Amino acid sequence: MSTLARVLAERGPLHLRDAAALLGVSEMTVRRDIATRADLIAYLGGHLLPAGGLVNGNVAQYALSDEEQSHTAAKIAICQRAAALIEDGDTVFIDCGSTTPHLAARIPQGIRATVICYSLNVANILCKNNGLRVILLGGLWHSSSASFSSDESLAQLARLGINKAFISAAGVDLLRGASCVQFHEAPVKQAAMARSVQKILLVDASKFGQVKPAFFARVDEFDQIITDDGVTPDVAGHEPLAGRLTVASAS
Template identity: 35%
Template sequence: MDAKKTDRIKLIQQALQDQKAIHLREMASLLEVSEMTLRRDLMRHPDQLRLLGGYITRARDDLEPGDYRVSEQDTRHVEEKRRIGKLAASFIQPGDTVFFDCGTTIPFVVDFLPDDLEFTAVCNSLNVLLKLQLKPRCNIVLCGGTFHRKNQVFESHAEASILDGVRLSWAFVSAAGVSLDFGVTCFNFHEVEVKKKVIRQAQQRLLLADHSKFDAVRTAHFGALSDFHYVVSDKKIPRAYREAIEAGGAQLVI
């Protein structure tokens, strides 16, 4: 291996000393090489580094039980998430103001938005921000604050005042668990305040969740199925939830 490749690997390892994951695109930009070059570098060091859903992580950086990390979740149920993203993106019209929640399904919504669509996006997560900044006619409002690396979310008490001043046409909300008995949940308590606020304020609310999220209960509760006007999922959603969504007056989009 030449010196430049060795240096790149060392620089990646240094970058991962104080964070759990870094996006391939971001690292390639920092190293001033193509993403393909960086992929080839990583393939030569599977015992040290790995690539998961576009994020570079240490090979032995395992999850603790019950933990959540965007770099791990990004590789699960990708086809379902992509289809959900495409369905959800069709709701957004020129001039809309849209809240994009955190998680690994939401970025797929942004992928399917036309580059010439003019809209305003409000977000509080890094992985969504990186997608939105690629849309040339998107005006971005970022809720800043303390950055949580595991789920790529910015948290701040100032978020409340930022959201208070924004009128949302749509809220695209993600969930890690949806239960008929225990409501809609996520892994992290620091996501709850923002989720609850956008549910209260948005004119139209969409819950985005693939079939694996149903009949699951996570730590932090933030809402109920009845809080949403639309539930965007895939065809494997359990029958009981199809019936509950319809009975509650919401529209199931699959």
């Protein structure tokens, strides 16, 4: 296990099958061995990672870390408003990104709900809430957004009924729609929206007018768009935002 722990520290998360190949043993043997060393190695979404990464969130260095330090007050205000929409019995999808961990952290402890996610930093927070049943979609690890993706995850989403999908975006253009930087995120967002009764976009005001490479939805596909009070009147007054925009005060 010391060899595997060293590899994880140097390279970051490793798929179970790759760990088994590295050690020259079966996947079952790896799982049995790491179960006795939970202090060193954690198993999550088909991947092995340093156990300490689940505590402090620093599983790997990724581009997301820069975004986590920007517009924090706005993101908190947005997520406080969004958390109030989650009710007992809901099945909720929470997207990856730098905004959504604030939503995960603000779900009240008394709420009994099922929450689906595919982001490690979001899952880490959700699993500390004893009232929640957490479904983490696994697959290939993307350190740039601390998330997983796979065809199996998309198939799993297609079998689920979702009450509310909370979606993030890196750009929102009134004509060109909502977009993100990472292409692997777009199919997951689209699959969650397709299965959800309510589709709610969480985006701070700085994202309006931005166009990123991976388009995933038109603006009018969202039932509600929650943003902060930094949004300008000329943006807020335009179609297709009319009737969809909720402004949360970040002051």
